[in-house]
Amino acid sequence: MIELNSISKVYRTKTVETLALDNINLKVDKGEFLSVMGPSGCGKSTLLNIIGLLDEPTRGDVVIDAQGISNYKTRALARFRNQKLGFIFQSFHLINDLSVLDNVELPLIYRPLGAAKRREMAEEALESVGLKNRMKHLPSQLSGGQKQRVAIARAIVGRPEIILADEPTGNLDSVMGGEVMDILLKLNAEDATTIVMVTHDKRIAGKTHRLIRLFDGSQVN
Amino acid sequence: MFKNYIKLTFKVLGRRKFFTFISLFGISFTLTILMIITAFLDNELGAHAPVSDQHKMTFIDRVAMKYMAKDTVYDIDTTYVDGRMTVDTNTNIREWMNRSSVSSASFHMLDQYYRKVPFAENYAFYAESGVFDVFVEQRKLALGGIYTDERYWRVFDFEFLEGGPYDRSAIENQEQVVVISNLTRSDYFGTDEPVLGREIKLENKHYKVVGVIKEVSSSRSFVKSEIYLPYTHLPATRLQDKDLMGPFEAVFVAENAGKVRNIKEEISSIATTIPLPDPEDYNLLEVRSKTYSEAYAQNLIYEEDASKSKRYVLLIIGALLGLFIFLPTLNLINVNVTRILERSSEIGVRKAFGANQTNLLVQFVFENVILTIFGGILGFIIAYILIFIINDSQAMGNVQLVFNPSTFIYGFGITVFFGIVSGLIPAWRMSRLHIIKALKENLS
Structure with a gap:
């Protein structure tokens, strides 16, 4: 499903060159739930951003769903992300001006879908995270756990094959984190959605199929 | 979306x-x-x-007479070529304006030469009178006047609140009639009620009001006046005078806006055919024509060439x-x-x-x-x-x-x-x- 071949990422400023990822080779199978762990600054988020086509590697190839992405232009990348990928961020990144329902609908407005269909799909996604009764609320009226569940609904509303979660429980207490994790596990088990999740929490990582560790930009056993 | x-x-x-x-x-x-x-x-x-046709209008408001003098300039340049001095001579004739006189036009000139300007479908001649001092109930009113022909009322579409313009026979018979603005009606007669047939006294003559127009905005200085009278009330000398300069101005209405340029060219071209009274005194006549917008611009920024003012x-x-x-x-x-x-x-x-x-x-x-x-x-x-x-x-x-x-x-x-x-x-x-x-x- 996801294949990273000899991926390196170097950040350059005028004076400093930082090697964020060094020759990463990784395969994630369809339906697999992979967690990525490592100390802060080891390159976990960079790796996730490269898989999510939000950032470009300095060297190496990314293959997703048997499609080489390297030659894609910005517009094609945007379409690919819209169709295939869903994102969950540690700080939720919900749009405060929009209602819960509108936030969840967001990925669908970039697809050729009618308003009624979009609304139906968004309501369905909210139902699956148990927040249909909150769809008219604003994000500011929700708890942290609820916000993250809205973010999950937004990530799954377009039925992507891959979900990329960057410390989805990082800002939540253990109860709320557990709830979020349960949703992700259920999604993986029932819909065979491939999930790559960055986490600091060993206990949470233990619930996934496979764990990889990064240290100073390299993969370690 | x-x-x-x-x-x-x-x-x-x-x-x-x-x-x-x-x-x-x-x-x-x-x-x-x-x-x-x-x-x-x-x-x-x-x-x-009253200037709905302004895009088709061309005005003559100034006539300039000039004496253009000519000087012959003889230049001698000496240069050395191959060690020998050579002389290069050059003769130029330089034309310059020695004196000029600028004024509005005479009735005689307009009457004789500008009644049949090609491309113009209508025209009118008119002259500003200066100010009439009128006394009403111990109040002094200063009323500006314009002497017009009968065509004036067809060129400019004034809005008449009562009555109408005077016609050709009134002009030819020097009838003592006048068209006034509604402000003059209030100022002079102290009423906004109809005043048709009532008389207004100007310089010891009594004029009958035949029409009242809606006051024209002061920005339309070409046509704005308190009173309008037949031009035949001007002193006879001003109408018979054979000079080229006098108190008159003219307006020409082209068949369409595209013909305004042609009218301007015709006006200049006709000017070259007009004999000057004394070529020793003035040897060049310029009849200056301008469009409505050029004339407006010239009022704001004066340039001899009105098109420059407009620019x-x-x-x-x-x-x-x-x-x-x-x-x-x-x-x-x-x-x-x-x-x-x-x-x-x-x-x-x-x-x-x-x-x-x-x-x-x-x-x-x-x-x-x-x-x-x-x-x-x-x-x-x-x-x-x-x-x-x-x-x-x-x-x-x-x-x-x-x-x-x-x-x-x-x-x-x-x-x-x-x-x-x-x-x-x-x-x-x-x-x-x-x-x-x-x-x-x-x-x-």
């Missing part, structure tokens, strides 16, 4: 009240000023009665309007950059979930156009109220600004221009923002 944008626009504007206020104030204030300026320009230069005036108006549009647009761009920068996280999320650059551009420009349309509506309302106040208080004399459809169209065009330009630049900048950067930082 647009429904979503509209919803978001209203929410964003509602949430960011300060930015919304600053933007709305900037747009509406600028538009108000622009609307009043365009209403004023339209009032000044628009084709309204200068247009340049100044263009620069001022440009400044009025450019500065607020810059300010709005700045406000919008800050406003959009605050939403970097939203831009990041939208991009992550599949928005491309065009989607974001359309979204932000759309938001801005909505905002500017609101500003525009507000501007229209304020301008409407201000125009009403200006007219009501007579702050600009008897100039009556009109809130008309063309002003609305100019204003709307300017509003949309504001919306697109002030939204496009920041939106374009932000749509190119790197996703990671947008998500990570609070860029504002």
Whole structure:
């Protein structure tokens, strides 16, 4: 499903060159739930951003769903992300001006879908995270756990094959984190959605199929 | 998608009240000023009665007689070529203006040479009288007058409130009739009731009022007057005088606006056929013709060549309007950059979930156009109220600004221009923002 071949990422400023990822080779199978762990600054988020086509590697190839992405232009990348990928961020990144329902609908407005269909799909996604009764609320009226569940609904509303979660429980207490994790596990088990999740929490990582560790930009056993 | 944008626009504007206020104030204030300026320009230069045909009009208001002297200039240059001195001579004839005299035209010249100007379908001759001092109940009224022919009333479409113009026979028979403005009616007769048939005393002669016109805006100086009389009441000497200069001016109406240029050429061409009274005194005659707008511009910035005056005036108006549009647009761009920068996280999320650059551009420009349309509506309302106040208080004399459809169209065009330009630049900048950067930082 996801294949990273000899991926390196170097950040350059005028004076400093930082090697964020060094020759990463990784395969994630369809339906697999992979967690990525490592100390802060080891390159976990960079790796996730490269898989999510939000950032470009300095060297190496990314293959997703048997499609080489390297030659894609910005517009094609945007379409690919819209169709295939869903994102969950540690700080939720919900749009405060929009209602819960509108936030969840967001990925669908970039697809050729009618308003009624979009609304139906968004309501369905909210139902699956148990927040249909909150769809008219604003994000500011929700708890942290609820916000993250809205973010999950937004990530799954377009039925992507891959979900990329960057410390989805990082800002939540253990109860709320557990709830979020349960949703992700259920999604993986029932819909065979491939999930790559960055986490600091060993206990949470233990619930996934496979764990990889990064240290100073390299993969370690 | 647009429904979503509209919803978001209203929410964003509602949430960011300060930015919304600053933007709305900037747009509406600028538009108000622009609307009043365009209403004023339209009032000044628009084709309204009594100069509805102004685009077809050509005026003769000045005749210049000049003495052009000629000097022969003989130049001798000495140079060395191959060690030998050579002499190069050159003879030039230099023409220069020794003296000139400028005035309006005589009746004789217009009557003799300018009654059949090709391409003109109508014309009129008229002369300003100066001011008649009239005493009414121990009050002195200074009434400006214009002596006209009967054609004058067909060239200029005055709005008659009562009666009508005097005709050819009244002129030929030197009937003592007069057309007055409604302000003169109030000032002289002290009433707004009909005064047809009543008499007005000018320089010990009694003139019967045959028509009352609606007062002309003071900006139409060509046709504005308190009273209008048959030109045959001018002293006979002024009509019979064979001089080329006198008190008269002329207006010609072309078949269509495209023929105005031809009329101007014909007027100059006819001038070359007019014999000068004493070539020793003056040897060149210029009959200066100008269009309505050129004549208007010349009143503001005097240049001998009226077309030059028009260019200068247009340049100044263009620069001022440009400044009025450019500065607020810059300010709005700045406000919008800050406003959009605050939403970097939203831009990041939208991009992550599949928005491309065009989607974001359309979204932000759309938001801005909505905002500017609101500003525009507000501007229209304020301008409407201000125009009403200006007219009501007579702050600009008897100039009556009109809130008309063309002003609305100019204003709307300017509003949309504001919306697109002030939204496009920041939106374009932000749509190119790197996703990671947008998500990570609070860029504002």
